Amino acid sequence: MRANYRLQRLFIAADLAEGVSVEADKDQFHYLAHVLRAEENTELLLFNGRDGEWRARLTYPTRKKIVLEAVEQTRPQTPPADLHYLFAPLKVGRMDYMVQKAVEMGAGIIQPVMTQHVQGKPGKSDRLAANIIEAAEQCGVLAIPELREPAKLADIIEAWPDGRRLIFCDEAEETQNPLDALKGVGEASLALIVGPEGGFSDEERSLLRSRDFVTAIPLGPRILRADTAAVAALAVIQAAIGDWR
Amino acid sequence: MRANYRLQRLFIAADLAEGVSVEADKDQFHYLAHVLRAEENTELLLFNGRDGEWRARLTYPTRKKIVLEAVEQTRPQTPPADLHYLFAPLKVGRMDYMVQKAVEMGAGIIQPVMTQHVQGKPGKSDRLAANIIEAAEQCGVLAIPELREPAKLADIIEAWPDGRRLIFCDEAEETQNPLDALKGVGEASLALIVGPEGGFSDEERSLLRSRDFVTAIPLGPRILRADTAAVAALAVIQAAIGDWR
Numbered sequence: 001m002r003a004n005y006r007l008q009r010l011f012i013a014a015d016l017a018e019g020v021s022v023e024a025d026k027d028q029f030h031y032l033a034h035v036l037r038a039e040e041n042t043e044l045l046l047f048n049g050r051d052g053e054w055r056a057r058l059t060y061p062t063r064k065k066i067v068l069e070a071v072e073q074t075r076p077q078t079p080p081a082d083l084h085y086l087f088a089p090l091k092v093g094r095m096d097y098m099v100q101k102a103v104e105m106g107a108g109i110i111q112p113v114m115t116q117h118v119q120g121k122p123g124k125s126d127r128l129a130a131n132i133i134e135a136a137e138q139c140g141v142l143a144i145p146e147l148r149e150p151a152k153l154a155d156i157i158e159a160w161p162d163g164r165r166l167i168f169c170d171e172a173e174e175t176q177n178p179l180d181a182l183k184g185v186g187e188a189s190l191a192l193i194v195g196p197e198g199g200f201s202d203e204e205r206s207l208l209r210s211r212d213f214v215t216a217i218p219l220g221p222r223i224l225r226a227d228t229a230a231v232a233a234l235a236v237i238q239a240a241i242g243d244w245r
Numbered sequence: 246m247r248a249n250y251r252l253q254r255l256f257i258a259a260d261l262a263e264g265v266s267v268e269a270d271k272d273q274f275h276y277l278a279h280v281l282r283a284e285e286n287t288e289l290l291l292f293n294g295r296d297g298e299w300r301a302r303l304t305y306p307t308r309k310k311i312v313l314e315a316v317e318q319t320r321p322q323t324p325p326a327d328l329h330y331l332f333a334p335l336k337v338g339r340m341d342y343m344v345q346k347a348v349e350m351g352a353g354i355i356q357p358v359m360t361q362h363v364q365g366k367p368g369k370s371d372r373l374a375a376n377i378i379e380a381a382e383q384c385g386v387l388a389i390p391e392l393r394e395p396a397k398l399a400d401i402i403e404a405w406p407d408g409r410r411l412i413f414c415d416e417a418e419e420t421q422n423p424l425d426a427l428k429g430v431g432e433a434s435l436a437l438i439v440g441p442e443g444g445f446s447d448e449e450r451s452l453l454r455s456r457d458f459v460t461a462i463p464l465g466p467r468i469l470r471a472d473t474a475a476v477a478a479l480a481v482i483q484a485a486i487g488d489w490r
Contacts, residue, residue: 104470104473105467138470176489177489179485218489219480220483220484221385221488222349222384224350228476231473232476233480234477235480239422244464244466245422
């Protein structure tokens with residue numbers, strides 16, 4: 001069922017069921033009352049990652065308080081997205097963008113990775129978490145993707161779980177079409193790793209290519225910025241073997 | 246042949262041939278001498294959209310002058326990219342981003358389109374042109390995509406040339422997978438149109454869907470921002486029926 005994008009969506013922590021009322025917290029109050037200037041009886045959508053999506057009605061019991069009453073479930077809860085998205089940090093503004101796009105494109109786990117040619121620091125997790133929640137609210141997903149602590153590439157590879165395929169973008173691939181490379185992927189559980197702007201080091205590329213759980217994909221004949229490569233790779237993966245089918 | 250991304254690339258207007266020397270203009274001098282701090286005999290790559298790509302050597306005949314001497318052709322000229330990319334203006338910062346990504350993803354014509362729900366003005370063409378040149382230098386293409394003047398959607402549809410298919414992203418498509426929709430496309434000449442953040446109006450969507458040269462594609466189950474949709478759509482198009490094959 002397609003997400004309804006005409007109503008405002010809000011992530012809340014509280015349980016949701018018919019007739020349940022939730023008081024908006026301080027930040028939510030500010031957003032609803034002062035940014036959106038939502039009027040009495042405005043309808044919006046709520047989700048908490050457990051109870052699906054609910055249409056809710058907004059009221060002001062007092063001028064400084066908002067209560068949201070869940071009226072009707074619009075979509076049942078679905079399992080969280082299974083796609084793991086790993087990426088080397090970029091400069092701060094681009095990092096916000098990277099995590100937003102990852103949420104829009106269906107990532108369930110967001111994992112910053114420290115590589116040799118990394119350009120930026122991992123970034124404050126509070127800020128990344130806020131970007132993730134906002135992107136989740138806007139793009140219609142029913143759960144908030146999990147943000148993991150930054151980890152070193154070698155450690156991640158060493159601890160790689162069985163049964164999950166790791167796809168990485170390799171501009172050194174001989175062919176140019178990712179769809180050919182993806183045809184051979186049998187696993188349902190997927191991960192994508194996007195390297196830093198400078199690319200993976202030769203050592204890192206060797207490490208990745210040496211593992212049988214890794215598939216290298218090319219992304220056409222031109223050089224892509226890391227954030228372009230991320231969205232492009234996610235698109236072809238989701239369309240060919242992921243949740244766009 | 247893949248683009249060589251280890252050397253700096255520069256677009257110049259002058260003709261290129263073995264032994265030809267070109268003086269850097271004022272902006273190029275500033276960039277090479279002050280931003281890159283390029284030393285005597287630095288190698289870089291030059292292209293002009295006509296004579297392919299050339300390895301060149303940089304010298305300072307005087308402290309305030311740079312001469313670039315074309316040494317050897319690294320890649321022969323190829324025809325300009327044929328993909329037309331049409332998009333509704335966004336806020337200024339995002340517009341820069343949209344045109345950069347379009348160049349990276351292989352657009353040959355970049356056409357701003359005025360729609361009903363447009364969020365921004367078309368933006369100064371000088372600024373967009375500068376973004377296009379810089380993206381072309383960085384991503385390795387051999388010609389600068391053409392930036393056209395903004396035009397109204399209805400006028401563009403009315404004057405649509407025979408033999409070119411127009412693809413548009415329609416979140417109202419029943420299926421979710423663009424690869425299925427693209428299978429039926431027979432034309433080699435393609436165009437993509439990306440609507441504004443608010444989406445096309447119902448009237449605009451009807452206009453597009455009424456034309457037999459138009460193919461609507463879905464982009465998965467989540468709602469995508471216009472700039473995400475643009476890169477995602479270009480990726481699946483190029484991979485399925487475009488120049489990533």
